Amino acid sequence: MxxxxxxxxxxxxxxxxxxxxxxxxxxxxxxxxxxxTPPLEGALQRSGLLVVAVWPYEDQVTSAVARFKFRGDKKAGRQMARQMAQAWAEQGRDFGADSLTFVPMPPERERQRGYNQARLLAQWAGEELNLPVLELLSREGVLMQHEMAASFRKKGGRPVFRPLPGAERKAAGRRILLVDDIVTTGGTVQVCAAQLQKAGAEAVAVLAAAAG
Ligand SMILES: [Zn+2]
Structure with missing residues (x-):
């Protein structure tokens, strides 16, 4: 040093x-x-998708994500993204990703918070992996995660994700790495992946800080 x-x-x-x-x-x-809280040793499968995550979904990890997500600890977020990129380089290499995208937030909520943690993680991981980040999806509604969980249970509903205008042109033939902070059941990333494939993506895999 x-x-x-x-x-x-x-x-x-x-x-x-x-x-x-x-x-x-x-x-x-x-x-x-x-x-x-040792890191995960191998990639997972959720809803038929390859998921690479750094850590298992445990209290220590969720509170670290919360520090970044709700209290804006960007330094922690950047370190997290570095670990994610490293995990991907080790475990996701065979997938051959050529670009990254992220799970969008409802625009209203992103304005309130000032950032979308998944977008930031994708940008930082993209810098580490030397891959472009494409903005491909939009999300309707302003529900908080816990409200969404409740509405999942009540109505079996899912947040609505759609390809942004022009997404087809950008996504066509791409092998896309979809970034989110935490993946549990895989419901959200599954809906997003389906939309990306509808927009013409050749394949979609998932990169997260934690997965349950
Ligand atoms: Zn520690």
Missing amino acids: GILERGKALLWPERCILCGQVAAYGACCCPRCRRE
Whole structure:
């Protein structure tokens, strides 16, 4: 480590993505989190889709995602995206992705929050993987995640995703990596993937920070 890096590490120590405690320079996580919440070892299948995620869906991970998602901790988000890109490079290579896209938020909600965490993760992971990020989908409604979960249960309904105008031109023949922060049942990414395929995508796989 050069003197500049050493100085920076002293002034702004690296924080563990998962718990926020000081971590070793260049490390994503502190030893305790590495032990208690080890990363997933292989890709998963959800709703017939290849899903690569860094961590299992556990409390420690969901609160880390929440710090980024609701409290705007962009540094944590960027580190998370770096881990996602690394997991993809190791486990998703055979898929041959040529571009990224992300699960959209309802526009009203994105305006309120000021950003869409899935869009940011896709942009940062795209930089790491040297792949373009395409904006392909729109989402209707302004329901919060928990309201959506409730409406899923009540009506068996799903949030409405549609290809944006011009998506067909951009998506045609592409092998697309769809980014979201957390994948649980895979319902959301399945609907998005179906829309991307309808728009002409050759194949869709999923990259997330956590998957259950
Ligand atoms: Zn930690």
